[in-house]
Amino acid sequence: MFTSVDDVSARLAETGYLASPAVATTVFLADRLGKPLLVEGPAGVGKTELAKAVAEVAEARLVRLQCYEGVDESRALYEWNHAKQLLRISAGRDETWDETRTDIFSEEFLLTRPLLTAIRGDDPKVLLIDETDKADVEVEGLLLEVLSDFQVTVPELGTISATRRPFVVLTSNASRELSEALRRRCLFLHIGFPDEELERRIVRLKVPGLDEALTRSVVRVVGALRAMDLRKLPSVAETIDWARTLLALGAGTLDETVVRDTLGVLLKHQDDVLKAAAKLDLDAL
Amino acid sequence: MTTPAGAGVTERLTSFVAALRAHGVRIGTGETVDAAQAVEALGLADRELLREGLAATLLHGPGQRTVFDPVFDLYFPRGVGGPEQRTAGREDLRHRLADALTADDRAMLARLAVEAVDGFGGYGSSPGSDGWSSYQTLERLRPQTLFARVRDNVRGQGGSSGFTDRLLEDEIRRRIDAFRALVAAEARRRVAERRGRDEIARRAVAPTADRLDFLFAGKAQLAELRRTVSPLARKLATRLAARRRRASRGSIDLRRTLRGSLSTGGVPMRPVLRRRRPVRPELVLLCDVSGSVSGFSDFTMLLVQALHDQFSKVRVFAFVNRIDEVTQLLEHGTADPEGLGARIEAEATLTGYHGSSDYGMALGEFAERYGDAVGPRTTVFVLGDARTNMNDPNLPAVRQIAGQARRVYWLNPEQRSRWGTGDSAAPDYAELVEMHECRTARQLSALVARLLPV
Structure with a gap:
């Protein structure tokens, strides 16, 4: 899919995703080695966006499995369409049982869920397994077969193997430790907060209306906030929100009043707001 | 391959x-x-x-x-041997360093670190014959004294004005710290060339935070440890939840059983059990916060506080030679974990006539004053090194607490081989309650996951 790491950066940038060298290298390797990519990092640094961008670059269909507590086989893998099977049985009254049986367990009655969808068919696909850490431990076991061999076993149909391997991205917020077995099968990528220069480019790309000097100041303030010991550090998504807010307010430069009034866009806890205001020498809120 | x-x-x-x-x-x-x-x-x-x-x-x-x-x-070192050109002199290097810090030029800083170690880091009979020292390099170069110069340079170039000017000083400090780290890495590389890579890799690279010995951790390392509290607590909470789920037995949940039976044509093949409402256990923590083990106690208190919604009641007591309840302090402490130790010291009565720890006295006072905090549903954790400063260990008090509580565990941050040496009463206490060695965050999380009641 990609010829070099620079190629990855360039093509991701075309879709509006500016990748750090670490991200580009790992995506390149995931493609080259054919391994799933496990992406961890704080909320709002673009983990899910990465999968979308890769799908766009590869002109592939994005198949998404959103994990949550209680997601199970029938939501992740496949399910038989019982209602339709019942209809089929009652419609074919005069048939022998053998005929009916082979018929109702055919593909027509199979409801494919994301994991099965991703490995069937010949068109290129990107499989995004979002917030893997929210799923129960049992689901991880389910993923192991899919991710290491790219095959799914349906007892009535046999084993379905992928003719074309999807590009797999798993994301996690590390709210639960994923099992070692799952980690072993994946390339690991930790997306942290970007460095100043990259973040400036991101802000410029997403909020083109903001002038150069203000962009620089915005990124510096966010950098200073990240160096503080806060409960929830502002992420790239918050930086962009803040830049948009400033643009909407028509603020030409940063000053105390503007920062104080808009700090809530960046920080989501009252403790943090107070602490940051004190450290930045803002007047009491 | x-x-x-x-x-x-x-x-x-x-x-x-x-x-x-x-x-x-x-x-x-x-x-x-x-x-x-x-x-x-x-x-x-x-x-x-x-x-x-x-x-x-x-x-x-x-x-x-x-x-x-x-x-x-x-x-995979950046280069081999020294830099191509020897450095001209200390002032020249400092001058170029100031320029690089002003411009925040990472590549230049890396090159300067190489030159600095080469020029000022060598020690031994002829410079560099015995080794390379980052400490000596930084002592001679003193990058921190460039601070004011860099700040004025940046301001002079108009690189910082208005609101963001107040961020400048911290930014420069971070750049200087980054330079110090580069010098340390470079000195390590030069030493490794001389002494063999494998040995230096083993000895000179600091362990990850969770494998760090509590008793030997420095201030910065403890701060780093504190940052791992909330992810660790989340991890432990899910592990506890999983244990609770496995432990649940109950009556049949009719709705979910019928829903599940659809896949078997309406025949309920697999009964689904109703989840039992968890009875949340109570937890009492007795923490030695005297100087020697305070790093360990602070960390554990924060961890338990972060886990507090897993329990119906958490009470935390701190002691040196007298005991006092600090649960309230801890609740407010999550916003400012660094100041926790100082606040406990300031607001709780922990010392009597002298300032050294006395387990016997503190445990006796606990049994006497707070005996009602311990009931049949309570699990008690005692955190401390059991070094009594030659005072009476007061075993009857421990026996009394152990008799009232559901379980009592003692977590000792000292290595097991040192228990019982000097003034340690660890073996005496270990006969009465279960004592575990708990030297690192990794050991602590394993113990907490195993020992916490569900």
Whole structure:
């Protein structure tokens, strides 16, 4: 899919995703080695966006499995369409049982869920397994077969193997430790907060209306906030929100009043707001 | 397996993996093969690409990165030997360093670090014959004294004005710290050239935060540890929840059983049990907060506080030689974990006539004043090194607490072989209650996951 790491950066940038060298290298390797990519990092640094961008670059269909507590086989893998099977049985009254049986367990009655969808068919696909850490431990076991061999076993149909391997991205917020077995099968990528220069480019790309000097100041303030010991550090998504807010307010430069009034866009806890205001020498809120 | 550069690279890679393993990073053969493939795909031309490629294939968690980077610098060094040109002199170097700090030029800073170690770091009969020292380099160069100059330079160039000017000083401090880290890495590399890479990788690279001994952790390392509290607490909470789920037995949940029976044509083959409403246990923590073990106690208190919604009641007591309840302080303490120790010291009565710890007195006072805090549903954790300063260990008090409580565990941050030496009463206490060695955050999390009641 990609010829070099620079190629990855360039093509991701075309879709509006500016990748750090670490991200580009790992995506390149995931493609080259054919391994799933496990992406961890704080909320709002673009983990899910990465999968979308890769799908766009590869002109592939994005198949998404959103994990949550209680997601199970029938939501992740496949399910038989019982209602339709019942209809089929009652419609074919005069048939022998053998005929009916082979018929109702055919593909027509199979409801494919994301994991099965991703490995069937010949068109290129990107499989995004979002917030893997929210799923129960049992689901991880389910993923192991899919991710290491790219095959799914349906007892009535046999084993379905992928003719074309999807590009797999798993994301996690590390709210639960994923099992070692799952980690072993994946390339690991930790997306942290970007460095100043990259973040400036991101802000410029997403909020083109903001002038150069203000962009620089915005990124510096966010950098200073990240160096503080806060409960929830502002992420790239918050930086962009803040830049948009400033643009909407028509603020030409940063000053105390503007920062104080808009700090809530960046920080989501009252403790943090107070602490940051004190450290930045803002007047009491 | 073949790589473009042949056997040398393979050997370098495997010894690199061995060094990481020695630091507790679990890497299987499969990952090593992946790493070799990554080297093949990326080539050796670009060092930073190689670094990211190896990190992606070999590591499994963000915490391992702090070990990975220094070890990588040793095995895949930026250069070999000294810089091409010797440095002209201290003032010249400081001048160029100030310029690089002003411009925040990372590449230049890295080059200057190389020059600095070469010029000022060597010690021994002829400079550099015995080794290289980052401490000596930084002592002679004193980059922190450039602070004012850099600040004025930046302001002079108009690089900072208006609101963001107030951020400048911290930013410059961070740049100087980054330079110090570069010097340390460079000195390590030069030493490794002389003494052998494997040995330096094993000895000179600091362990990851969770494998750090509580009793020997410095201030910065404790701060780093504190940052791991909330992720660790989340991890433990899910583990506890899983244990609770497995432990549940109950009556049949009709609605979910019928829903499940649809897949078997309405015949309920698999009964689903109603989840039992969890009875949340109570927890009492007795923490020695005297100087020697305060790092350990602080960390554990914060961890337990972060886990508080797993329990119906958590009460925390701190002691040195008198005991006082600090539960309230801790609740407010989550916003400012650094100040926790100081606040406990200021607001709670922990010492009587003298300032050294006395387990016997503190435990006796607890049994007397707060005896009603311990009931049949309470699990008690005692945190401390059991060093009584030759005072009476007051075993009857411990026996009384153990009799009232559901379980009593003692977590001792000292290594097991030192229990009972000197003034340690650990063996006496260990006969009455279960005592566990708990020297690192890793051990602590394993113990907490196993011992906490569900």
